[in-house]
Amino acid sequence: MSLAPLLRKIFFVDLLKGMRVTFKYQNPKEICTEQYPLERPVIAERYRGLHRLNSDPDTGNTLCIACDLCALACPEKLIAVASVRDEVTKKKKMTTWSVDLSRCMFCGLCEDACPTDALEMSQDYEFALYSRDGFVLNREQLEKGSEPTVYQR
Amino acid sequence: MLDQLTSFTNQPLTPGAAGNYVWATIYILLIVAGVSLIIMFMNWAERKALAHMQIRLGPMRVGPHGLLQPIADAVKLLTKEDIIPDGADKLVFWLAPCLIVVTAWTTLIVLPFGPKHAVTDMNIGILFMLGVASLSVLGIVMAGWASNSNYPLLGSLRSSAQMISYEVAMGLAIVSAILMTSLNAGGVGTLSMIGIVQAQAEQGTWFIFKLFPLGLIAFGVFAIAMVAETNRAPFDLPEAESELVAGFHTEYSGFRWSLFMLAEYSAMIAVSGIAVTLWLGGWMRPFASIKGPNIWLGGLWHGPAVDFVSSLLPALSFFFLAIVALIGGIKMPDIKPLQVQRIGLIAFAGALGTIGLVLLIPPIRDAVQPIFWFMLKVGIFMYLYIWYRATFPRYRFDQLMKVGWKVLLPVSLGVLIVTAVVGVLVK
Numbered sequence: 326m327s328l329a330p331l332l333r334k335i336f337f338v339d340l341l342k343g344m345r346v347t348f349k350y351q352n353p354k355e356i357c358t359e360q361y362p363l364e365r366p367v368i369a370e371r372y373r374g375l376h377r378l379n380s381d382p383d384t385g386n387t388l389c390i391a392c393d394l395c396a397l398a399c400p401e402k403l404i405a406v407a408s409v410r411d412e413v414t415k416k417k418k419m420t421t422w423s424v425d426l427s428r429c430m431f432c433g434l435c436e437d438a439c440p441t442d443a444l445e446m447s448q449d450y451e452f453a454l455y456s457r458d459g460f461v462l463n464r465e466q467l468e469k470g471s472e473p474t475v476y477q478r
Numbered sequence: 479m480l481d482q483l484t485s486f487t488n489q490p491l492t493p494g495a496a497g498n499y500v501w502a503t504i505y506i507l508l509i510v511a512g513v514s515l516i517i518m519f520m521n522w523a524e525r526k527a528l529a530h531m532q533i534r535l536g537p538m539r540v541g542p543h544g545l546l547q548p549i550a551d552a553v554k555l556l557t558k559e560d561i562i563p564d565g566a567d568k569l570v571f572w573l574a575p576c577l578i579v580v581t582a583w584t585t586l587i588v589l590p591f592g593p594k595h596a597v598t599d600m601n602i603g604i605l606f607m608l609g610v611a612s613l614s615v616l617g618i619v620m621a622g623w624a625s626n627s628n629y630p631l632l633g634s635l636r637s638s639a640q641m642i643s644y645e646v647a648m649g650l651a652i653v654s655a656i657l658m659t660s661l662n663a664g665g666v667g668t669l670s671m672i673g674i675v676q677a678q679a680e681q682g683t684w685f686i687f688k689l690f691p692l693g694l695i696a697f698g699v700f701a702i703a704m705v706a707e708t709n710r711a712p713f714d715l716p717e718a719e720s721e722l723v724a725g726f727h728t729e730y731s732g733f734r735w736s737l738f739m740l741a742e743y744s745a746m747i748a749v750s751g752i753a754v755t756l757w758l759g760g761w762m763r764p765f766a767s768i769k770g771p772n773i774w775l776g777g778l779w780h781g782p783a784v785d786f787v788s789s790l791l792p793a794l795s796f797f798f799l800a801i802v803a804l805i806g807g808i809k810m811p812d813i814k815p816l817q818v819q820r821i822g823l824i825a826f827a828g829a830l831g832t833i834g835l836v837l838l839i840p841p842i843r844d845a846v847q848p849i850f851w852f853m854l855k856v857g858i859f860m861y862l863y864i865w866y867r868a869t870f871p872r873y874r875f876d877q878l879m880k881v882g883w884k885v886l887l888p889v890s891l892g893v894l895i896v897t898a899v900v901g902v903l904v905k
Contacts, residue, residue, distance in 0.1 A: 340870065347531040347869045358535040363813065 368448040373431045375449040376424055378467045379442060387468070388443035391419035398438035401428050422467065426452065427460040492672070494587075494598020505597045509586055517743040518548040524864050531868035542823035543806060558732035563626060566729065570624035575730065575737035578617035582741040584610045585748040590672045592761045592848030603671035604652060607752060608645075611707070614745060615641040618716065618726050621738075625729035633725030637716035640706055640878060644713075647886035648703035654696045654894045655756040658685050661901050675760035682767045686757040689904070692897050697757040699890045704749040706882070708742065710863055712870035713878060720872075750859035751852075758855050761848030763788045789843050792850040796834030803827035 333339065349355075359366060368374070379388050391408035403425040408417045424435075436446050449471040454460065486498045493501035522537065522544065529536030537544025562571055585607050587597035600606055615638055622634020659677040660667030668674060678684055686697045706713040717725030727738045754760060769782035807823035810816050837846055873881070 343869045344865060347865065350533055351527070351530045353530070355533050356530065356535055357533055360535070360538060363811075 368450065370448070372448050372450075373433045373436070373446040375426075375447050375452055375471050376435070376462070376467055377445050377447040377449075377470055378422060378464060379445055380468065387419060388441045389419040389422065390441055390443070391417040392440060394438040394440065395435035395444050398434045400432065400434065401430070403429055404435060419464075422464045423461055424467070425461045427457060490594060492590075492594050492596045492599040494596070494600075502597055505595075506587070509597065510583060513583070513586060513744050513747060514740070516747070517740060518552065520743055520860060521551065521739075522548050523860075524867075527861070527864045528868050531865070542810070542819040542826070545823075545826065552736075555736040556733055560732040560734065561729075563729050565626040567624040567626065570620050571729075572734075574617050574621035574624060575734045575741070577620065578614050578741040579737050579744075581610050581613045581617065582744040582748065586744065586751075588671050589748060589751040590675060590755060590760055591852050593672070595761075595849060596672065599670055599672045601673075602669050604656065604669050604674070604752070604756070607671070607748070608649065608652070611745065611748065612641070612645055614741065617741075621730070622726040625726075627729050629722045629724075629728045630726045633716045633722045633728070636722075636875060637709060637726060640709075640713065640715060640882070643879060643882040644703045644706040644886070647699055647882060647890045648707060650887070650890035650894050651696045651700040651703065652752075652756060654692070654890070654897045655685050655700075657894070657897050657901055658688050658693065661688070661904065665905065671755050671760075674755055675762065678759050679762060679766065684757060684759040684762075689897060689900055692893055692900065693757065695889065696893045696897070697753070699886050699893070700753055700757070702881075703886060704753060705863070705866060706878070708745045708749055708863075710742075710746065711867035712872050714867075714872060715875055715878060746860065746863055747856060750856045750863075753859060754852065754855040761852045763847070763851050789847055790838075792846050793834045793837040793843070795850075795854075796830050796837060800827045800830035800834060803830060 380386060381388055389406075391406055393406050393408075396402070396404040396406050405421070405423050406419060407421040408419050410416075411418045431446065433446055436444055439445075447470060452471050483500060486493060486496055486501045489496050493499075493505055525547070526536040526544065537547040540546045540550045562568060588600055588603040588607055590596040590599070618637045618641075619634045622630040622632075622637070625631070656667055656669060656674070658667075658681075659674055662677065662680060668677060681688070685693045687693060705711075709716050715725075716722075717727065722728070727735055730738060759766065765784070769784055771783055772781060773783045773786065803823055804827040807820050807827060810820045810823070837843055
């Protein structure tokens with residue numbers, strides 16, 4: 326063994342270097358743990374979370390034109406859209422809209438297919454359930470969005 | 479009876495050496511209670527410091543900054559089901575944790591917290607300590623054998639090999655420190671723990687700086703061997719989580735398991751106490767021989783200036799802790815659920831500040847001085863243990879044996895011989 330590595334070994338230089346690193350990390354500013362229910366993470370705009378059906382902010386009517394494109398785009402055939410023809414305006418009117426989240430992979434193809442921005446993947450991520458029954462979401466739930474329980478203690 | 483009680487406080491002896499059994503019992507109770515309390519707090523401090531070194535938060539939920547976590551842990555451990563495996567040897571399984579705790583606590587009786595603060599002062603103090611401390615390996619082997627399971631057996635085998643091989647280097651390092659006690663006019667050394675510190679006071683230097691660098695090397699060997707002795711990272715092979723589940727205490731649960739933890743931490747305190755007593759001047763403050771000019775501050779103080787500053791340090795350190803707790807309480811986020819915790823933390827700061835004020839009362843201030851310095855030095859060793867654990871990866875078993883037999887043993891033997899030769903030459 327040559328001299329320099331031997332001296333480095335005798336004086337524990339590598340060990341001291343390691344100890345310096347761990348000592349520095351003790352600074353409370355370095356901590357990146359987030360106390361989740363108390364403080365919430367900032368979710369990126371492009372995150373694909375729970376589906377949301379948008380309404381026209383002025384009139385309050387849904388933006389969905391019941392074109393069925395989202396249902397056709399879905400690779401797993403999870404979306405079901407029902408509609409009736411309005412007698413007066415002769416336009417299709419969406420009556421029910423449901424998505425089965427239990428098999429949804431959040432690929433976002435339905436969102437891309439929507440021509441009116443009525444369907445959007447929101448940034449909500451808290452929709453864990455205790456039973457499988459609640460995984461098929463209907464129109465009311467999707468228009469309202471998820472309501473996470475507020476953490477008290 | 480009353481005379482006997484009060485007369486002891488004027489004697490310069492430890493209660494055991496003075497034959498005062500009442501005070502000896504009081505000291506034993508104080509040490510057992512104090513060490514248990516320190517271990518409970520140490521548990522919190524270790525989790526917290528380890529977490530911060532790994533950029534985590536550590537316990538935060540039970541009490542402000544997890545301060546009440548040790549209590550929650552204790553309640554959980556004591557109420558847990560106490561399982562004895564079917565194929566276990568019941569008697570030995572029961573005996574092993576008891577033996578380990580008894581040995582770990584027995585070593586503490588000769589540990590001097592001050593010039594007269596030890597249960598007893600034996601003339602073979604350090605030998606007694608080493609002898610009893612090495613009995614703990616028996617408890618570990620018993621635990622591993624009695625569990626009738628693979629991992630505990632492997633863990634205890636490793637442990638016995640490790641502790642026996644590191645004891646040799648440790649003992650030789652200790653002998654070289656004991657040799658240094660005889661470097662006085664009379665040429666007579668001592669094995670008594672209190673005598674060793676007094677020898678350092680007489681020679682005017684801590685043994686870590688004596689015959690530089692011999693004392694430092696011996697201390698270094700001991701500092702490595704003591705981590706291996708107490709089965710702590712990076713030498714925690716007997717309880718390596720990733721290889722042996724939990725090593726020798728895999729089959730233990732509840733109260734018995736907590737006895738193992740208690741023994742591990744009190745062994746850490748005892749071994750750090752040996753290191754502090756032998757090399758770092760025990761209860762003496764740093765630069766104990768430097769007194770500074772005499773100053774006179776009214777009725778407050780009449781004597782050396784450095785002594786005055788050092789007598790204020792225990793109170794100041796408590797004030798510092800109180801201010802840290804107060805800042806933590808004030809800076810807590812202003813959310814409703816955290817209000818109770820904020821009040822608790824500020825009350826805790828108040829309690830710490832009150833202790834600091836009590837430590838300013840002159841008789842208490844002087845009495846607490848040696849205990850404070852001893853505890854501070856042991857505390858630094860405890861922090862080092864945590865620091866090692868956060869930094870170093872675990873040794874492989876053959877590397878461990880190689881370091882023990884091929885590096886530490888020759889080094890400590892060499893230091894011993896050189897110390898003996900130089901000691902004779904210096905005189």
